[in-house]
Amino acid sequence: MKGVIFVELVNMAEDAFGEDTVDDVLRKADLANDGAFTTVGNYPCSELVKIVIAFSEHSGLSPEVLQRQFGFWMMDFFVKHYPQFFADKTNAFGLLEAVDRQIHVEVKKLYPDAKLPRFDTQRLENGHLEMIYISKNPLEAFCHGLIEACLARFDEAGEVARTPSANTPGAVRFDVALTGAGADPA
Ligand code: HEM
Numbered sequence: 001m002k003g004v005i006f007v008e009l010v011n012m013a014e015d016a017f018g019e020d021t022v023d024d025v026l027r028k029a030d031l032a033n034d035g036a037f038t039t040v041g042n043y044p045c046s047e048l049v050k051i052v053i054a055f056s057e058h059s060g061l062s063p064e065v066l067q068r069q070f071g072f073w074m075m076d077f078f079v080k081h082y083p084q085f086f087a088d089k090t091n092a093f094g095l096l097e098a099v100d101r102q103i104h105v106e107v108k109k110l111y112p113d114a115k116l117p118r119f120d121t122q123r124l125e126n127g128h129l130e131m132i133y134i135s136k137n138p139l140e141a142f143c144h145g146l147i148e149a150c151l152a153r154f155d156e157a158g159e160v161a162r163t164p165s166a167n168t169p170g171a172v173r174f175d176v177a178l179t180g181a182g183a184d185p186a
Pocket residue numbers: 001002005078079082085086095096099103104107111113114115116117135136137139142143146147150
């Protein structure tokens with residue numbers, strides 16, 4: 001997994017808990033490289049999971065809550081550092097559909113060693129979008145946070161439901177439903 005994800009997770013933790021605490025927690029987390037990450041490096045996703053668990057134990061917040069928060073954090077980071085992917089998007093569904101078809105395609109060109117998840121998206125009736133998340137990594141809560149952050153970014157009220165995919169073993173199905181007034185994503 002790209003180092004930038006690790007660096008930003010540590011940045012979020014520093015923002016929340018302060019630098020000294022983060023150093024302490026990382027030291028105790030028994031990480032392969034003592035918790036030193038660079039944006040250009042690549043590290044196993046299992047290390048990311050270890051970091052989340054370490055901060056969960058430190059803070060009492062569940063890994064689920066921390067991963068979801070991290071989704072919001074990364075959305076802000078992406079908006080700041082990759083504004084070109086957001087410039088022509090006018091709503092959350094448009095952005096979510098573009099992740100697999102456009103955004104991660106461009107990310108792969110920029111970083112050929114990136115191992116990106118796959119998404120199958122489909123618009124359903126009544127303001128629902130189905131998103132099947134296919135990844136070897138156990139980051140569905142992170143993904144959940146990113147999806148919620150997409151809605152928040154466009155000030156759209158919605159609900160995100162998450163279940164195992166019925167058709168694709170190991171995949172996760174997100175049902176994103178717009179709930180606000182004028183919930184027409186067209
Ligand atoms: C400008 C927007 C975005 C950029 C630049 C971007 C870029 C990236 C990069 C560099 C990675 C790491 C890949 C690796 O470790 O090898 C990643 C992973 C990921 N991205 Fe995106 N992404 C963007 C938007 C989104 C959005 C909106 C979603 C929401 C559905 C999303 C879902 C994910 C997930 C879940 C992962 C974790 C990897 C996995 O599950 O296997 N991304 N993305």
